[in-house]
Amino acid sequence: MKEQIAAAKEAIENYAVTDMNAVEAFRIHFLGSKGELKNLFGELKNVPNEEKKEVGQLLNALRLQAEEKWIVSKDNLENTTATDSDVDVTRTPEPLALGARHPLSIVRSEILAIFERIGYSVSEGPEIEDDWHNFSALNFPPEHPARDMQDTFFIEKGVREMALRTHTSSVQVRVMESSTPPIRTISPGRVYRNEAISARAHCFFHQVEGLYIDKNVSFADLKQTLDYFAKSLFGDKAKIRLRPSYFPFTEPSAEVDVSCTICNSKGCNVCKYTGWLEILGCGMVDPNVLEASGIDSETYTGFAFGMGIERIAQLKFRVNDLRLYSENDVRFLKQFKGVNF
Incomplete structure (x- = not known):
């Protein structure tokens, strides 16, 4: 055994x-x-x-x-x-590449963050708008060129009631109609213009528009707000200048230029050797616009401003052709990998 x-x-x-x-x-x-x-x-x-x-x-x-x-x-x-x-045999043999945020999304988020820090709320609206919100309530006269087929994409040929919005000011009208002052809002979104596509223009682009309505709002408040915005976006050395202009929905109106960040205001081909670059339009809200939205223009005043996100992104990233933003060229988009605000 x-x-x-x-x-x-x-x-x-x-x-x-x-x-x-x-x-x-x-x-x-x-x-x-x-x-x-x-x-x-x-x-x-x-x-x-x-x-x-x-x-x-x-x-x-x-x-x-x-x-x-x-x-x-x-x-x-x-x-x-x-x-x-633990080895996933279904994965591709090469490492998976991480994507990058689109430059317009980066700039949009940065702009919204700046204004949210000073009390602005974000409001959005439809891209297909009626004539009232897109034109009439904003003091556009019946004969204004923007109402012509050559400038606006109307939904039905010959019918001017519904169109692709030409600006995000239509969102501001909706906010004024449904809110009681004080109003402090920022409206981002895609807009459409019937323009020839080129390196400097496109038939659709992106805007951010701001609106502030309260008692005793002045042009000085507008200038101070835009100066804060420019320094927050382009750096403490950035300066702004305001030039008289005209918009149907603001009076007085102004174009706003910022000192060229590419040449430090010394003059280059981007700023056309002036040292300044136009970035937005602004002005005091016209009393007719306030009244059209049911706000007493004798009690309240306000200012509005609007800027193109493509133009801001062009200045920040030195992009010389606006068409690159919408062509989905991976070589272009990869340049913004890791870019954040």
Whole structure:
């Protein structure tokens, strides 16, 4: 009996366990219900009484040895298998490239963040607008060129009731109609103009327009707000200048220029050697616009401003062709990977 136990011990030690199939075969052969150890324990009854204690101890040690080898071998192979399964064989062989935020999205978020810091809320509206919100409520006279088919995309030919909005000022009208002053809001969105596509113009682009209405709002408040905006966006050294202009919905009106950040106001081909770049239009809200939206122009005053996001992005990133923003050229978009505000 002792010789059989010694032979089984040697067989257990020399048994090669290379995979999970071999582990299962080892268990069945030595530890199974019809395995070798089961047979040896069955022979214990035939051992003389004076030797049963010693043989029983040898059999228990042999069983522990077999169980330990089975458990250790199983754990080792399972850990190896788990490590292999961590590899996703469905993934592409090359590392997955991270995308980049679109430059217009970057600039839009930065502009909104600047005005949100000084209490402006964000408002949005439909891109298909009626004549009232897009023109009439903003003091556009019936003969204004913007109402012609040559400048506006009307939904139905010959029908001037519905059109693709030409500015986000229509959102401001909706805010004034549904709110009571004080009003401080910023309106971003895509707008459409029937223009020839070139490096400097496109048939659609993006605007951000701001509106502030309250008692005793003055042009000085407007200038201070725009100066804060320019310094926040272009740096503390940025300066602005206001030039008289005309817009149907503001009076007085002005164009706003910012000192050229490319040449530090020394003059370059981007600023046409003037040292200044036009970035937005602004003015005090015309009393007719206030009255059209149900706001008492004798009690309240306000200012409005609007800028093109493409123009701002052009200054920040020195993009010389507006068409690049909408062509989905990956080579162009990759340049903005990691750019944040």
